[in-house]
Structure formats: C-alpha cells, structure tokens
Amino acid sequence: MTDAMSILNNPFKNKGTAFTLDERKKLGLIGTLPPRVKTIEEQETDTYALYQSKTSRIERRHFLMEVFNANRTLFFYLMEKHITEMMPIVYDPVIAESIEKYNERYLRPQDAVYLSVKHPEDIEQSLQNVSADRDIRLIVVTDSQGILGIGDWGVDGVDIAVGKLMVYTAAAGVDPSQVLPISIDAGTDNETLLNDPNYLGERHHRITGQEYFDFIDRFVETVEKLYPKSLLHFEDFGRGTAARILDKYHDKILTFNDDIQGTGIIALAGVLGALNISKEKLADQKFLTFGAGSAGMGIAKMLFDELVRQGMDPVEAKKHFYLVDKQGLLFDDTEGLTPKQKPFTRKQSEFKNADELTNLAAVVKAIHPTVMIGTSTQPGTFTEEIVKEMAAHTERPIIFPLSNPTKLAEAKAADLLKWTDGRALVATGIPVDDIEYNGVTYNIGQANNALIYPGVGFGAIATEAKKINNTMLAAAAHSLVGLVDPDKPGSAVLPPVRDMAKFSKTVAIAVAQSAIDQGFSSAKDAKKAVEKMTWEAKY
Missing domain, CATH: 3.40.50.720 (NAD(P)-binding Rossmann-like Domain)
Structure with missing residues (x-):
C-alpha cells in the first residue's frame, strides 16, 4: 500500500475531503481525492443528513460505525453536535442489538484486540499488532460474560469495549488514538452462539477456574509492561469474576470496573x-x-x-x-x-x-x-x-x-x-x-x-x-x-x-x-x- 493509501485508510489520520491542497501535495494525496476541499462543518452537515436518512436505529448505528472506521475526527465532531440523540445509538440501548447481530454485520475489527484464553502466549504480540506505535493511555477490556440485560455474548460483546471508549472520548475528551478496546475470548455458555454457524468466536463452553485467572494475571502483567501509563477498565465480566479481579488489582494498578x-x-x-x-x-x-x-x-x-x-x-x-x-x-x-x-x-x-x-x-x-x-x-x-x-x-x-x-x-x-x-x-x-x-x-x-x-x-x-x-x-x-x-x-x-x-x-x-x-x-x-x-x- 502506498503512503497515500495508508493515510486515507488510517482513521486516526484521515480527513477525507478536508485535506487542503497543500496537505495533498505534501502527503502525496494528489489525485486520490475529488478536487473540492470541504471544511469539517460541511462534512458534518452532509454526514448528518445521511444519518437521518436511515430508517432504523440499528441502521443508524451501522452508518455511524462506517464513519468511525473511516475518520475518527469527523465521527466525534458529529457526535459532539448531536450527543443526546446519538448516545443511545452508539451505546445503550442500541448496542445490545448490535451485539446480537455482530456476526451477520461484521465488517471491520474497529481497532480492537482479540485475545483467546487458550493462547496466553499470544497476548503480547496481539496487543503490539493493534496498538503499533500509538501511546495507549486507556484500555477497556471485556470477556462479555455479564452484559447488562442480555448476558453472555462471547466475542460478539467486543462492541461494548468499543462503545465504552467512544463515550470516554465524546464526553471527556480522551484522545481516540490513545485508546484500545480488547475482547478476551474465554468461550461462551450461550448455546445459541455455540450452535450458530456464523459465530466468530471460540466455539466451546467458558474456560473457568485457574486457567482463566492465570490468563488474566498474564494479561494484566503484559498491559502494565507495554502501557505503563494506561488505565485498565474492566467491563461486563461475570458475577463470579468481576469482583475477584477488582479486589486483586485495585490497589496494585490503575484500574476501574464500571459495573461495580x-x-x-x-x-x-x-x-x-x-x-x-x-x-x-x-x-x-x-x-x-x-x-x-x-x-x-x-x-x-x-x-x-x-x-x-x-x-x-x-x-x-x-x-x-x-x-x-x-x-x-x-x-x-x-x-x-x-x-x-x-x-x-x-x-x-x-x-x-x-x-x-x-x-x-x-x-x-x-x-x-x-x-x-x-x-x-x-x-x-x-x-x-x-x-x-x-x-x-x-x-x-x-x-x-x-x-x-x-x-x-x-x-x-x-x-x-x-x-x-x-x-x-x-x-x-x-x-x-x-x-x-x-x-x-x-x-x-x-x-x-x-x-x-x-x-x-x-x-x-x-x-x-x-x-x-x-x-x-x-x-x-x-x-x-x-x-x-x-x-x-x-x-x-x-x-x-x-x-x-x-x-x-x-x-x-x-x-x-x-x-x-x-x-x-x-x-x-x-x-x-x-x-x-x-x-x-x-x-
């Protein structure tokens, strides 16, 4: 991929039609975009009109995720303008529907890390593959065992981590290039998912006990090594694991459990x-x-x-x-x-x-x-x-x-x-x-x-x-x-x-x-x- 294409395909750097003529020359983008240069205000007006044309809440969310995947700055500019309207779409309650339809609607990983409890040896490489050279300061991790209102959704619950981080940025101003959503796949006890040929996660019942907690220990240790200035936010872990993890680490590292x-x-x-x-x-x-x-x-x-x-x-x-x-x-x-x-x-x-x-x-x-x-x-x-x-x-x-x-x-x-x-x-x-x-x-x-x-x-x-x-x-x-x-x-x-x-x-x-x-x-x-x-x- 040329440098120009890598910029246009990087949601943290992409401005789309808002790249100025000088930027297009300097970055090698001449010829890669239509000639008109738009302001972010003009982009927002057009994007919001398209958003409003969608007839269902799940389609509106799907459209917003396309914007998110293409251009983070435009996405958050748009959300800032319409936060009351869009909060329920990008997070609760529409996120429950998006999780339930994750396998059918999957297009991109949304810069999330997917870890398997069966492969603790891959933790460090997986984290580095996704974070690359970004200065990660905030991580939301879920194993999706206890998603409020819908229960155990295995790997599909990664949307919870992505959505939670969106709210961090929209509400508080966390730099979206400094966040990392993570899904820990320990399996699932949701029989519907286990029997679904489209399910994208590990197809086995949940791994529990010592093997699971050993994985968590190794995961926390690796996060602290790679991202020492980061906050590790645990989200939607099960009743039997959430409190145990918080009790073990709340005094040792910068961590938070929103459910508790x-x-x-x-x-x-x-x-x-x-x-x-x-x-x-x-x-x-x-x-x-x-x-x-x-x-x-x-x-x-x-x-x-x-x-x-x-x-x-x-x-x-x-x-x-x-x-x-x-x-x-x-x-x-x-x-x-x-x-x-x-x-x-x-x-x-x-x-x-x-x-x-x-x-x-x-x-x-x-x-x-x-x-x-x-x-x-x-x-x-x-x-x-x-x-x-x-x-x-x-x-x-x-x-x-x-x-x-x-x-x-x-x-x-x-x-x-x-x-x-x-x-x-x-x-x-x-x-x-x-x-x-x-x-x-x-x-x-x-x-x-x-x-x-x-x-x-x-x-x-x-x-x-x-x-x-x-x-x-x-x-x-x-x-x-x-x-x-x-x-x-x-x-x-x-x-x-x-x-x-x-x-x-x-x-x-x-x-x-x-x-x-x-x-x-x-x-x-x-x-x-x-x-x-x-x-x-x-x-």
Whole structure:
C-alpha cells in the first residue's frame, strides 16, 4: 500500500475531503481525492443528513460505525453536535442489538484486540499488532460474560469495549488514538452462539477456574509492561469474576470496573441529588437494593462508605441496608451468598415473620425503606402496591429503577409519579422524556454511568494517578451534586446527559484533585492537567 493509501485508510489520520491542497501535495494525496476541499462543518452537515436518512436505529448505528472506521475526527465532531440523540445509538440501548447481530454485520475489527484464553502466549504480540506505535493511555477490556440485560455474548460483546471508549472520548475528551478496546475470548455458555454457524468466536463452553485467572494475571502483567501509563477498565465480566479481579488489582494498578464502581458512584450521586431536593440527611435513610449482583452490591458499598465518611460507625451503617434477590431478603444463613453480599445480610432474629420475607412486597411492608434501587432486570417488579406501601411511610420516597434496556426496567417513571402523587424522587437507567403531572413538568434524571465514568477515568489518566480508590470515586459523585437547581419544582436528581461534556470536566477535575491530595500523582494543578490532556475533534 502506498503512503497515500495508508493515510486515507488510517482513521486516526484521515480527513477525507478536508485535506487542503497543500496537505495533498505534501502527503502525496494528489489525485486520490475529488478536487473540492470541504471544511469539517460541511462534512458534518452532509454526514448528518445521511444519518437521518436511515430508517432504523440499528441502521443508524451501522452508518455511524462506517464513519468511525473511516475518520475518527469527523465521527466525534458529529457526535459532539448531536450527543443526546446519538448516545443511545452508539451505546445503550442500541448496542445490545448490535451485539446480537455482530456476526451477520461484521465488517471491520474497529481497532480492537482479540485475545483467546487458550493462547496466553499470544497476548503480547496481539496487543503490539493493534496498538503499533500509538501511546495507549486507556484500555477497556471485556470477556462479555455479564452484559447488562442480555448476558453472555462471547466475542460478539467486543462492541461494548468499543462503545465504552467512544463515550470516554465524546464526553471527556480522551484522545481516540490513545485508546484500545480488547475482547478476551474465554468461550461462551450461550448455546445459541455455540450452535450458530456464523459465530466468530471460540466455539466451546467458558474456560473457568485457574486457567482463566492465570490468563488474566498474564494479561494484566503484559498491559502494565507495554502501557505503563494506561488505565485498565474492566467491563461486563461475570458475577463470579468481576469482583475477584477488582479486589486483586485495585490497589496494585490503575484500574476501574464500571459495573461495580461506576454504578455505585452514579447511584450515590443520584441519592445525594435527591436528598439535596428533599433536604433530608443520608444518615436517616433506609436502603433497599433489589438485585444483589455486581451492580447492586457496588451501590450498597458506595452508599455504606459515604455513611462512614460522614461519621457513622461502620456497624451502625450496615444496619441501614437490606438486600433483596431472587430468594427474597438475604439473611446471613441464606445459601449461596457471594463475598460481596455477606457484609450486608440481616439476621432472621430481627423479624417475627422472617420465613415470609421471600418477595419484594413482603420486604417493603416489613422494613418501610426510604430508598429503593432496582438492578434486578426483572421488569415491572416495582408495582403500584409496593410503591404505595413505601410512599405511605416516607414523605419523599427515592425510587431508582435502574435496569435497562426499557423492557427490563422495574417501573416506568410516569407510574412512580402517579402512584406517589408526584412525591417520588426518581432516576431511571434509561432516557425518559419530561413528564407533565398535575401542572408540574418533571425532569427525570438518567442514572447513566456515562455521566460519571468518563470523568473518573480522564481525571486519573490526566494526572497519571497510581490508582483509583473510593475517596476519588466519592469526589466524583459529590461533584455532580449542585449542578441542578434543587428548589425548582420537578427538578431532576442528576444533571442531563446533553450536558455530559461540560460536567465530565467537572468530574475529571474533582478526581484529579483527589489523586493529587492523596499523593497518588505528582501533578501539581488538577485543572491544568485535565485541560492539557483534553483532545478536541478538529483538523
């Protein structure tokens, strides 16, 4: 391939018709492009018109991926202009559909690295083949065992890593040439994929146990060797592996798990935002987490840590939490408890009717929670009866049905407002339009991790922090509080996604400052470090 063709085929360098005549002469591009030179603004107008001509959301995503694969700068310029409209297309919820159709729609690897647990000896070569001479600062890796809402999708889940990195760039300004999406193929237990002749991954059941964790150890070691200044973000690993990997490495390297930590931070920020509106104290709340997997336990841990930071004794703080899973209320003698669940279980002796607390309705009636958060992926489970029972015992019930996509949500925001006569403080896991109720326009906050993780990661890599700890995460959550007017009727508990580029910088500076204050970074000025690292979509 000639140098000219290699430039036009490199999405990090390609400008398409925006190459000036001088650039075309200097780079050997004369004759390789139509003569008209366009500005990025003109390219964006044309590209957006083509985008709008697509009739389905999956076709729109497919078109955007073609732009992404050809010209990163134009892609992010376009996304920046239409971030509210395009976020659901490039990431959640349309990404679930793109994963389910990955094998049929596969055209290009999108600069991702594909690793096989069966071949640990290939890790280093594979990483170098894709990253080449790029200065990698941010890696999102998935083994796609626990993709929220759709489960185990094997190698097809690589779209999660690609999409997550898009949000990092669009929201926080991470240089797209400094990111690396990685798929770890450990096999799949999804029988549909195993029986699909088009499936592009390893065709065997998941490798587990020592062989799997030995691979992870070797992978982490190689990443640290090749990219010592990088943040390693783990995404959508299974319930049994995500927490174990985070526990092993969170103190040793710069790492982050969005499913555990990101969900916890956004839920904490939402609760703090709700209390900012209700003028109540965190210490006076009673928390019910419905769905005690990685996300639910990450939320409970972040809320617990905040209570302790505010001065509450840890033993007392744990009394404020109730976990409900498929078995009902989790007790200390419930079979099959995970290590993350055990610290937050209850004793049977606390209840006269402990043997009856086998469903959400019974638990709500018994404990009268003031905060109810759903990460269950059980649709419609926050019923009218349950919500009215909760609302009868607290003036401003805080109710967050966070499961997504829409078909898996525990409740609809409009119903929650109707059933509580507009008193509920609501955040959802999906975007919701403003709701008119009794003459008030209610803005519904979206507890979307994309509000928080781009700023967290960016603040950490901008200061070259040694690690991300809970103090930094709490700083991120607190930085979102106060960005919404709490005294306006119908105010949201979280700022809107459309402003994410603006407040991602606020989050990044808060995290960067926390890293500096704790001695995890040699940077001197958090704001300058963030500004210096920020990439802009321009030629």
